[in-house]
Amino acid sequence: MKALPANLHRWTPKHISGMTGLGKFLAIWNRSAKSSCPRCSSCPVEDHLHAPRCSAPTAVAEWSKRHLALCTWMQTQQTAPEIKAFLFEYLKTVRQPSLGVPTVQTWSCHPHLFQSAVSSQAMLGAQSLLEGLVSPKWRHLQALHLSYIGSKKSANLWASRRLIQQLIRIRHYMWKDRNRLAHSEDSSWHIARKQEIDIGIRKQFAMGLMDIPPRSQYLFQDSRKIVFNKSLKDCQHWLCLVFHERAINRRSLARQRQMIFDLAQPANPTLTWPPGASP
Ligand SMILES: [Zn+2]
Structure with missing residues (x-):
């Protein structure tokens, strides 16, 4: 959290607790006559959980863009392919909970450690990823991977700062897209x-x-x-x-x-x- 910019410092707790300027609380605070989602007409009460799940075309496009950007980022940061595959697939369940915990190729060198990390993240839930809540077991696996490929990159930095920031930013981008549309004539x-x-x-x-x-x-x-x-x-x-x-x-x-x-x-x-x- 300390490594995040000041605006995200203030923004993140509000969006995790749900008490933020989205339809539900705007109506409670009498700052809007409507509590519905400004992007789609299918959500009568827009809350913090709906913002990243909205089915409006702009929300779908923004999510796809940010989801792919995370995949590219993990690639450039030498993330273990198995970790990258799991996190990429599991993040999809934020918008499609019915997908459940994905079954991806296990880590042949440390199958038990990998399965333990998957179980740990599954207990935290997919929504927690957007709140920067990443199982610490991934950091240990990433350290093993970096050591195996002879990289000097830090697994601590990869997990505790960069990955968590990337995940929080996905949610922030979804919120920004929502605000952009809310103030346009297409809302x-x-x-x-x-x-x-x-x-x-x-x-x-x-x-x-x-x-x-x-x-x-x-x-x-x-x-x-x-x-x-x-x-x-x-x-x-x-x-x-x-x-x-x-x-x-x-x-x-x-x-x-x-x-x-x-x-x-x-x-x-x-x-x-x-x-x-x-x-
Ligand atoms: Zn919506």
Whole structure:
């Protein structure tokens, strides 16, 4: 953890505990009206476990890219082929838990040590890999491998710093992809909000200029199509203005009607307009 950059220092505990700025907690903290995943429409409550598992096309592409990058990194770091094969395959179960613990070619020199490391990692679970929780037994096997091939690389450095950092970074990249899409016009949040706004605009055009004061009738000068094609922010602004103007005008008309009614019925002050309303 000490070797991670400062931003990942703060980010990692939040994403391991789950109390972070994803749909679930954004809704709890009243920072978002929706708790669903902004990338796919299939997850009603987006939590820290969903972020690396999301089935949206961008999430699939990002995962594949980072997964392959880890494989390349293990290759360049002279990782034992058996360790590389197991970790590469086991990481797939983060997104597809049904795959289970993979059966890979065992280490012929130390089959018992290898099997022990596999069992140890399986007990920790695939999700723990993305939290940097790697069985210490891999380090011992990697040290044996480096010694066998005559490498001067450090197995401690390979495991305790570099491999763990690579795994945490995969999760961080998945989170960054999620944020990038959440703030784009392709997010499911944006699409759903745009649909709500479009329905509101359609209703306002169907009502026409009724209750709209002359000073605000310019809002309907553009055709419905032109208003629809405005940005989401501009559409929201247009809708708020129209709501506001109709509400003000209705209240003003109601007051005028009440005044006329009061003048016409001076002998009975308990009568109100509209009939039945409280005085
Ligand atoms: Zn999703």
